[in-house]
Amino acid sequence: MTKLxxxxxxxxxxxxxxxxxxxxxxxTNLSVAANDFITILGPSGCGKSTLLRIVAGLDRxxxxxxxxxxxxxTGPGADRGMVFQSYTLFPWLTVAQNIAFxxxxxxxxxxxxxxxxxxxxxxxxxxxxxxxxxKQLSGGMQQRTAIARALANDPEILLLDxxxxxxxxxxxxxxxxxxxxxxxRERKTVLFVTHDIEEAIFLASRVIVMSAxxxxxxxxxxxxxxxxxxxxxxxxxxxxxLKARLTEEIRVEAVLAATEH
Amino acid sequence: xxxxxxxxxxGARIVLGISFFILFVLGWGFATFGGYVSRTFxxxxxxxxxxxxxxxxxxxxxxxxxxxxxxxxGGFVLAAxxxxxxxxxxxxxxxxxxxxxxxxxxxxxxxxxxFIPLLILWAGIGEVQKLLVIFIGSVFQIILMVAxxxxxxxxxxxxxxxxxxxxxxxxxxxxxxxxxxxEIAEILRLVLGWAWTYVIVAELIGSSSGIGHMIIDSQAxxxxxxxxxxxxxxxxxxxxxxxxxxxxxxxxxxxxxA
Ligand SMILES: Nc1ncnc2c1ncn2[C@@H]1O[C@H](COP(=O)(O)OP(=O)(O)OP(=O)(O)O)[C@@H](O)[C@H]1O
Ligand SMILES: [Mg+2]
Numbered sequence: 001m002t003k004l005x006x007x008x009x010x011x012x013x014x015x016x017x018x019x020x021x022x023x024x025x026x027x028t029n030l031s032v033a034a035n036d037f038i039t040i041l042g043p044s045g046c047g048k049s050t051l052l053r054i055v056a057g058l059d060r061x062x063x064x065x066x067x068x069x070x071x072x073x074t075g076p077g078a079d080r081g082m083v084f085q086s087y088t089l090f091p092w093l094t095v096a097q098n099i100a101f102x103x104x105x106x107x108x109x110x111x112x113x114x115x116x117x118x119x120x121x122x123x124x125x126x127x128x129x130x131x132x133x134x135k136q137l138s139g140g141m142q143q144r145t146a147i148a149r150a151l152a153n154d155p156e157i158l159l160l161d162x163x164x165x166x167x168x169x170x171x172x173x174x175x176x177x178x179x180x181x182x183x184x185r186e187r188k189t190v191l192f193v194t195h196d197i198e199e200a201i202f203l204a205s206r207v208i209v210m211s212a213x214x215x216x217x218x219x220x221x222x223x224x225x226x227x228x229x230x231x232x233x234x235x236x237x238x239x240x241x242l243k244a245r246l247t248e249e250i251r252v253e254a255v256l257a258a259t260e261h
Numbered sequence: 262x263x264x265x266x267x268x269x270x271x272g273a274r275i276v277l278g279i280s281f282f283i284l285f286v287l288g289w290g291f292a293t294f295g296g297y298v299s300r301t302f303x304x305x306x307x308x309x310x311x312x313x314x315x316x317x318x319x320x321x322x323x324x325x326x327x328x329x330x331x332x333x334x335g336g337f338v339l340a341a342x343x344x345x346x347x348x349x350x351x352x353x354x355x356x357x358x359x360x361x362x363x364x365x366x367x368x369x370x371x372x373x374x375x376f377i378p379l380l381i382l383w384a385g386i387g388e389v390q391k392l393l394v395i396f397i398g399s400v401f402q403i404i405l406m407v408a409x410x411x412x413x414x415x416x417x418x419x420x421x422x423x424x425x426x427x428x429x430x431x432x433x434x435x436x437x438x439x440x441x442x443x444e445i446a447e448i449l450r451l452v453l454g455w456a457w458t459y460v461i462v463a464e465l466i467g468s469s470s471g472i473g474h475m476i477i478d479s480q481a482x483x484x485x486x487x488x489x490x491x492x493x494x495x496x497x498x499x500x501x502x503x504x505x506x507x508x509x510x511x512x513x514x515x516x517x518x519a
Pocket of ligand 1: 044050
């Protein structure tokens with residue numbers, strides 16, 4: 001069943017201070033099935049964030065449209081949860097209040113909200129930190145809270161823009177397992193942007209590779225590794241074969257992107 | 262010894278802060294008791310204290326202090342009630358900003374004290390006129406500073422709230438206002454300080470009570486001790502109100518300090 005359709009979406013940013021307009025995305029098509037975990041790989045500046053922001057409704061395509069469950073997207077909404085690359089917890093709310101933000105906006109019952117928040121605090125392993133301010137958390141804990149905040153809202157699709165980009169390798173690896181664990185239980189539809197190849201394979205049921213600017217979809221690989229997955233899988237021969245193949249795809253693009261500047 | 266941004270202990274901070282006050286009074290005492298300045302122009306610290314005591318005990322100066330505080334607070338609270346919502350709306354909605362901003366920027370530079378003669382014509386020399394001076398002096402400053410603060414709300418937080426299903430009023434109510442509340446409190450603290458200068462000027466002209474009135478009366482009597490006492494009282498009230506504001510901010514916005 002198709003959940004999300006990206007239909008000929010392109011984005012051209014007007015020139016800055018009389019400069020030439022920047023084509024961030026050439027017409028792009030992508031069809032996402034329900035419960036898919038799609039990772040989007042690509043060199044820096046290829047339009048990954050732009051694409052995700054358009055799906056979220058935070059940016060408008062210059063042409064084309066995005067449809068969720070057949071309905072055209074015209075602006076941001078609670079049906080598309082987003083986790084940003086930068087830390088975007090509300091600093092004046094505690095961890096629990098941050099997670100409850102969307103539920104309160106929907107006007108849910110106080111008791112129901114409390115239960116949902118408590119269950120997500122457990123799922124992301126933040127028991128004992130409910131009443132901490134975001135400032136008192138490490139980067140990894142902040143991103144876990146951000147994931148819980150997006151999930152608690154029960155969106156149709158979860159959009160993640162390099163959520164673990166700023167974390168060290170060990171933490172990143174733990175976070176991947178945590179996110180995958182949640183996905184294996186809840187089977188949300190996920191779009192996950194990264195430029196870490198291992199991360200892209202480990203999480204995905206499908207990896208999309210984007211070309212250097214102007215961005216377009218260059219390769220589309222199904223990842224048939226079995227679930228549940230754990231970190232040991234990263235050393236399996238199937239994993240390595242996929243990694244070799246994607247490394248080659250990305251390398252070409254990275255070289256292109258580098259010579260362009 | 263002195264390292265940039267190196268924090269200092271609470272005790273050292275208090276000792277250093279008080280020692281400058283002591284130094285200041287010592288310098289003042291040295292200049293007056295040593296006979297380097299004429300008594301007619303500058304009273305010494307002890308005369309100042311004696312005059313101050315006489316003011317409080319015999320001349321009902323406490324009443325004047327109360328009147329002045331009420332005027333400042335009255336005018337300031339009125340200004341805040343009008344200005345904070347307008348500032349928030351201007352910061353949040355660009356058309357509202359485009360509508361008000363040019364006028365407010367212009368009005369901000371109109372000196373409140375220059376309005377006093379006009380206000381006396383309109384409102385007489387009663388309380389309304391005093392309140393209006395402070396109102397005019399504060400309202401445009403608050404509007405503009407609040408608008409700038411709210412307008413620079415972190416974009417990513419606004420976008421995060423949108424993706425969590427917040428609608429436009431939700432963004433203003435649940436993101437822009439709480440995100441900028443500490444900044445708004447800080448703006449109010451600053452402008453309250455300025456309001457004190459307006460009230461004294463308002464009381465110097467056409468007034469029969471208040472600290473400013475006492476000061477202008479004392480000038481006629483060449484009672485510099487009383488004048489200085491009045492000025493110091495204003496300083497002390499400012500210090501106390503500043504302290505209360507800061508304590509309230511710490512209590513209201515614990516997330517800032519966390
Ligand atoms: N608001 C904007 N105005 C003008 N140009 C923009 C804007 N946002 C993005 N761009 C341009 O669009 C291109 C794609 O940007 P985008 O942020 O989508 O890249 P990205 O793939 O997410 O890169 P990274 O991996 O570094 O985050 C870049 O060349 C960027 O300069
Ligand atoms: Mg990006």
